Amino acid sequence: xxxxxxxxSIAQVAAGGGIIQGIVxxxxxxxxxxQLDRDSDSRAVKTxxxxxxxxxxxxxxxxxxxxxxxKQVRRLGNQVTRCEANLAIARAEIARLTR
Amino acid sequence: MTIxxxxxxxxxxxFYLWREHIRHNAFGTMAGIAAVILGTLGTLLxxxxxxxxxxSLRDAAGPVxxxxxxxxxxxxxxxxxxxxxxxxxxxxxxxxxxAGGYAFYSITVVAGLRMHGLAAGVISxxxxxxxxxxxxxxxxxxRDALRRYENGxxxxxxx
Numbered sequence: 001x002x003x004x005x006x007x008x009s010i011a012q013v014a015a016g017g018g019i020i021q022g023i024v025x026x027x028x029x030x031x032x033x034x035q036l037d038r039d040s041d042s043r044a045v046k047t048x049x050x051x052x053x054x055x056x057x058x059x060x061x062x063x064x065x066x067x068x069x070x071k072q073v074r075r076l077g078n079q080v081t082r083c084e085a086n087l088a089i090a091r092a093e094i095a096r097l098t099r
Numbered sequence: 100m101t102i103x104x105x106x107x108x109x110x111x112x113x114f115y116l117w118r119e120h121i122r123h124n125a126f127g128t129m130a131g132i133a134a135v136i137l138g139t140l141g142t143l144l145x146x147x148x149x150x151x152x153x154x155s156l157r158d159a160a161g162p163v164x165x166x167x168x169x170x171x172x173x174x175x176x177x178x179x180x181x182x183x184x185x186x187x188x189x190x191x192x193x194x195x196x197x198a199g200g201y202a203f204y205s206i207t208v209v210a211g212l213r214m215h216g217l218a219a220g221v222i223s224x225x226x227x228x229x230x231x232x233x234x235x236x237x238x239x240x241x242r243d244a245l246r247r248y249e250n251g252x253x254x255x256x257x258x
Contacts, residue, residue, distance in 0.1 A: 018199015041109065
């Protein structure tokens with residue numbers, strides 16, 4: 001039996017030990033872990049709630065901003081129409097005067 | 100499974116925090132994903148996934164590598180599920196299984212390839228130690244949580 005065989009046996013023990021440790025952790029410390037999960041669950045839900053609330057607020061703000069911008073666009077559109085009309089009148093006037 | 104809208108909503112909210120989990124557990128997440136990928140490959144390909152295993156395990160390489168791959172992938176999946184659903188009862192066993200899988204790979208690859216396997220061996224040994232440390236840290240936190248809960252319920256103070 002050379003050192004490679006020894007190493008392989010150690011590896012097998014390590015892999016098996018991992019599985020056994022996992023089972024031991026689950027069976028012996030389940031109640032402690034459940035308590036931790038309950039704690040972090042409530043904390044996580046609280047955090048998620050606050051994040052969702054924040055996003056809602058942001059969405060509302062964005063909506064207000066969007067409405068404002070739409071109004072502005074409409075106002076500017078009207079202004080452009082008026083300017084175009086004025087320009088057309090001015091051109092007609094120029095044409096009439098230079099004839 | 101019973102249909103529980105409130106529980107499902109809570110789970111959805113907790114999963115919604117996946118970005119937080121990635122930020123706080125970047126290495127853990129990647130170690131879990133690596134375990135799932137490597138384990139799945141090991142399950143499918145057997146010892147073809149690692150030359151070091153083929154050499155060091157010799158005749159038993161095929162079945163042992165399949166077995167290792169399956170447990171490793173399950174460990175990684177348990178770690179990820181436990182982390183992202185906030186279930187340390189799933190995460191801690193997953194971490195232990197992962198630690199075993201990484202340790203097994205680390206030792207067999209160095210035993211098989213000697214110096215040529217050192218890089219892979221050292222990396223996976225570090226990951227194995229990391230998994231064990233993380234499991235210890237979670238258990239410590241769990242014990243603290245239980246102690247806090249018991250103290251709180253004894254003195255009648257609800258958190």
